[in-house]
Amino acid sequence: MKERLGELKHVGIAVEDLDEAKKVYCDVLGFDLEDEMEVPERGLRIAFLSAGNTKIELLKGISPESTISKFVEKRGAGIHHLCFGVVDIKKTIEGLVAEGIEMIDRQPRRGAEGDMVAFLHPGSTMKVLIELVEER
Numbered sequence: 242m243k244e245r246l247g248e249l250k251h252v253g254i255a256v257e258d259l260d261e262a263k264k265v266y267c268d269v270l271g272f273d274l275e276d277e278m279e280v281p282e283r284g285l286r287i288a289f290l291s292a293g294n295t296k297i298e299l300l301k302g303i304s305p306e307s308t309i310s311k312f313v314e315k316r317g318a319g320i321h322h323l324c325f326g327v328v329d330i331k332k333t334i335e336g337l338v339a340e341g342i343e344m345i346d347r348q349p350r351r352g353a354e355g356d357m358v359a360f361l362h363p364g365s366t367m368k369v370l371i372e373l374v375e376e377r
């Protein structure tokens with residue numbers, strides 16, 4: 242059986258100013274701030290907002306080497322990635338690689354919320370960066 246991607250877990254949005262982004266997304270658009278954390282090893286500050294059955298992940302680069310800082314510098318703020326849930330992340334990666342999908346992460350790693358995650362290379366998915374997260 243093929244391992245398929247499941248539901249949309251979150252939409253990652255790269256921002257230049259996290260406080261400004263929270264003002265718009267929480268105070269104006271009405272999403273609730275669920276969690277906020279710093280991930281120093283990836284040079285990130287992240288805010289998760291609940292949005293019905295899915296979430297919005299606001300990503301702010303806090304070091305110049307962070308992939309988000311580089312993304313914002315090159316392309317400006319905006320949608321950065323989509324994250325989909327999978328049942329067995331290792332099996333899914335194996336299946337995708339067998340189908341010719343290029344992975345950024347051939348091995349899953351621990352994500353900001355403690356779950357196992359892996360990114361697909363956007364060159365394989367119509368220039369959309371896709372993150373997989375193993376459902377708990």
Ligand code: ZN
Binds near residue numbers: 251253298322324
């Ligand atoms: Zn994400």
